[in-house]
Amino acid sequence: EVQVVESGGGLVQPGGSLRLSCAASGFTFDDYAMNWVRQAPGKGLEWVSGISWNSGTKGYADSVKGRFTISRDNAKNSLHLQMNNLKPEDTALYYCAKDTGTYYDSTLASYFFDSWGQGTLVTVSS
Amino acid sequence: DIQMTQSPPSLSASVGDRVSITCRASQTISTHLNWYQQKPGKPPQVLIYGASTLQSGAPSRFSGSGSGTDFTLTIRSLQAEDFATYYCQQSYKIPRTFGQGTRVEI
Numbered sequence: 357e358v359q360v361v362e363s364g365g366g367l368v369q370p371g372g373s374l375r376l377s378c379a380a381s382g383f384t385f386d387d388y389a390m391n392w393v394r395q396a397p398g399k400g401l402e403w404v405s406g407i408s409w410n411s412g413t414k415g416y417a418d419s420v421k422g423r424f425t426i427s428r429d430n431a432k433n434s435l436h437l438q439m440n441n442l443k444p445e446d447t448a449l450y451y452c453a454k455d456t457g458t459y460y461d462s463t464l465a466s467y468f469f470d471s472w473g474q475g476t477l478v479t480v481s482s
Numbered sequence: 483d484i485q486m487t488q489s490p491p492s493l494s495a496s497v498g499d500r501v502s503i504t505c506r507a508s509q510t511i512s513t514h515l516n517w518y519q520q521k522p523g524k525p526p527q528v529l530i531y532g533a534s535t536l537q538s539g540a541p542s543r544f545s546g547s548g549s550g551t552d553f554t555l556t557i558r559s560l561q562a563e564d565f566a567t568y569y570c571q572q573s574y575k576i577p578r579t580f581g582q583g584t585r586v587e588i
Contacts, residue, residue, distance in 0.1 A: 401518075401526065401569055401580040415576055418483075451525055461576045466532035468516040468573060472525035 358382040358471045360435075360452045365476030372442050376476055378435040378452030383471075386410070386430040389455035389462075391469060392437050394448035394478075404450070405437060406460030413461055420446070442480045449475040484508050484572050488581035495586060501557040503584045505570035510550045514574035517546055517555045520583075521566045529568075530555065560586075 364376040378390070392404040405426040407414045414426050425438040435452055451474075457467035485508035495501050505515065513533035518526035528537045530546035533553055543558040557564055565588055570581040 400583045401520075401571075403577050403579065406576075406578075417577055456531075463514065463574055463576070466514040466516060466535075466573050468528050468531045468571070469518075469526075470528055470537070472527070474525060 358454065360454060360471055360473040362450060362452045362473045362476040365450065365478045367479045367481065368442055369482050370443060370480055372480070373438070373440045374442065374478060376437040376439065376450055376452075376478070378473060380433045380435065380452075380454070383454070385428075385433040387458065389457050389460035390428060390435045391453045391455055391460060392426065392435075393451045393453050393469070393472075394446075395451070395475070396445075396448040399448075402448075406455070407435070408459040408461070413459060415461055439478070442478075444480050447478060447480050449477050451475045483577055484511065484575055484579050486570055486572055486579050486581040488568075488570055488584045490584060491582065492585040492587060494588065495560050496588070497560055497562055499560045501560050501564075501586060503555045503568055503570075503586075505548075505553045505555070505581050507551045507553075507572055507574075511572045511574035513549045514572055515546070515548065515553045516571045516573060517544075518569045518571065519564075519566050520569065526569060557586075 391406040407426045453469035454471040515533045517530040520526040529540045534546045567583045567585045
């Protein structure tokens with residue numbers, strides 16, 4: 357069974373840092389790109405960041421560029437999101453999402469996110 | 483970025499109704515359009531990808547159509563378990579933007 361499980365969320369003050377992790381199982385992790393998607397309380401979905409199978413290409417939403425860093429460890433089947441200089445508007449439930457493509461930025465087909473975790477809550481507040 | 487606009491933002495319907503939700507892209511996206519369903523307290527699940535391909539395991543009462551800039555998700559006969567929020571997402575260009583969602587209520 358394909359499974360992704362997020363961890364690392366919590367309460368942090370503005371300007372602080374957090375590192376989110378996602379543990380993957382049930383599929384060949386290094387065959388697929390991975391993504392982070394967030395959802396602010398009562399709001400819609402926002403793609404945050406993506407990384408290709410071999411970490412060769414990575415991308416970020418403009419709202420987090422320069423503050424967040426995505427990485428993956430294929431040997432440990434894990435995905436990470438280092439979040440620095442956090443702002444109150446970063447408060448959200450952060451989902452780890454498995455891509456159906458190998459490259460997060462491939463547009464050759466209608467790739468989509470076929471497995472999601474339950475999310476980890478990040479609250480940025482003083 | 484490509485903007486995705488869904489309509490209506492919410493709708494009320496009854497079990498057995500035929501329901502349609504539309505999604506419009508700010509530029510052409512061919513058929514690179516996905517639909518997700520999200521129930522309260524749960525992560526999204528894909529229903530349709532490539533504008534019209536039903537994801538394995540999704541009920542056949544769901545269907546998708548459209549190409550270019552205009553797309554539709556149709557629920558043929560609404561069931562109790564279909565009351566949820568539905569999101570479209572384009573995968574034509576990075577970032578893969580989502581619509582704002584359509585809440586289907588009783």
